[in-house]
Amino acid sequence: xxxxxTVLITGASSGIGRATAELFAxxxxxxxxxxxxxxxxxxxxxxxxxxxxxxxxxxxxxxxxAVADVIAQCGGIDVVVNNAGYGLMGPFEAQTDAQIRRQFExxxxxxxxxxxxxxxxxxxxxxxRIVNVGSAAGRMALPLYSMYAATKWALEGFSEGLWLELRxxxxxxxxxxxxxxxxDFFERSREVASKPGLTAYDEFVANVAPNLTAWEEAxxxxxxxxxxxWRAATGRWWRLRYQPNGILAVWPRGWVPxxxxxxxxxxxxxxx
Numbered sequence: 135x136x137x138x139x140t141v142l143i144t145g146a147s148s149g150i151g152r153a154t155a156e157l158f159a160x161x162x163x164x165x166x167x168x169x170x171x172x173x174x175x176x177x178x179x180x181x182x183x184x185x186x187x188x189x190x191x192x193x194x195x196x197x198x199x200a201v202a203d204v205i206a207q208c209g210g211i212d213v214v215v216n217n218a219g220y221g222l223m224g225p226f227e228a229q230t231d232a233q234i235r236r237q238f239e240x241x242x243x244x245x246x247x248x249x250x251x252x253x254x255x256x257x258x259x260x261x262x263r264i265v266n267v268g269s270a271a272g273r274m275a276l277p278l279y280s281m282y283a284a285t286k287w288a289l290e291g292f293s294e295g296l297w298l299e300l301r302x303x304x305x306x307x308x309x310x311x312x313x314x315x316x317x318d319f320f321e322r323s324r325e326v327a328s329k330p331g332l333t334a335y336d337e338f339v340a341n342v343a344p345n346l347t348a349w350e351e352a353x354x355x356x357x358x359x360x361x362x363x364w365r366a367a368t369g370r371w372w373r374l375r376y377q378p379n380g381i382l383a384v385w386p387r388g389w390v391p392x393x394x395x396x397x398x399x400x401x402x403x404x405x406x
Contacts, residue, residue: 140208142166142201143365144191144248145218147175150267150315154215155365159183161364166204166211191218191244192236193256194251201251213367214252215261216245216325221282224327225335233327234281240283245292259301264300265308265366266293267359270380272311273387273394277342277405297374308366308373313380314353345403354379 141158145151146167155167158183167177168189178184185207189200203210222229222237245266256262271279272286290309297307362378377384388394400406 139212140164140166140204140210141213141215142168142204142248142252143215143217143358144168144189144244146177147171150312150356150363151217152177153216153360154217155184156180157357157360157364158367159228159258164208165290166200166208168200168204172357189248189293191216191247192239194247201248201255201290203319205255210254210259211252211262213265214248215265215267215363215367216248217267218244219267219285221324222276222327223282223324225278225332225339226280228329228332228335229281229327233325237325238275238285238288239280241282242288242292245289249296253300253305256305257300257374261369262305263308264296264305265363267363268293268309270308270311270312270313270377270383273384276346276399277403278339278346294374297372308371309375310359310362310366311375311377311384312354312359313377313383314349315359315379316350316353316355325356341404341406 141163142164143151143155146155147169151169155165155177159165160256163183165181165184167175167184167186168187169175170188170190172186172188175186178186183211187200187203188196191197201211219241220237222233249264252262252264256264264290268289269282271283271288275283276332293307326384359378362376366373366376373381386398390398
């Protein structure tokens with residue numbers, strides 16, 4: 135069965151993006167799976183409903199070209215899933231300005247670039263969904279992930295503000311806030327910052343890193359997030375936030391006193 139609908143997914147080469155592409159294709163959607171190097175991907179072999187497009191979220195010209203190609207070849211875009219991203223790990227003091235800017239260019243400005251490109255199309259049709267893949271780290275910060283959390287906290291504010299702006303055009307905005315997920319994010323999609331001669335954080339990193347690893351290994355499979363993205367893309371309601379495998383991390387933030395919440399996080403990750 136086919137739905138006649140098209141979803142554009144960024145960062146579809148692996149992990150959550152790939153699982154989402156496969157799920158939407160299984161359920162009859164045309165999938166525009168975008169990535170920086172489509173020639174290296176075998177994703178299109180999974181379904182004849184999946185088409186690969188080259189897209190670099192940090193390059194507005196690349197974004198505009200890909201969006202125009204998807205509209206021309208698929209007849210339109212019904213849902214955009216802003217999934218592309220990676221994590222910059224390490225003490226803030228060890229991170230260079232170039233690393234920090236690259237983190238924001240991908241995780242935040244990349245979302246802005248893609249959203250800016252698709253909005254005229256969706257606004258003209260007075261229909262569409264923008265699904266932003268955030269993180270539970272957008273509601274709670276993790277030690278050694280300060281800049282990653284900063285991008286995801288910013289994405290929360292952008293998504294909520296956009297939700298208010300676009301309702302008048304019948305365009306729904308959603309944000310997905312996953313907890314720990316078993317993907318290659320912590321190998322392929324992570325950059326670890328270090329600075330020669332900076333040893334003041336060595337003991338802290340040694341204490342925290344094993345606890346982060348334990349949480350990573352206990353994560354859910356990517357398809358759990360893909361199913362949540364599916365619900366966000368197809369559900370009738372105007373609900374903004376979804377927390378696949380992340381509700382236990384996000385929910386207490388609203389009712390546990392701030393200082394106690396911070397102490398809980400410190401104890402969980404041995405961040406003393």
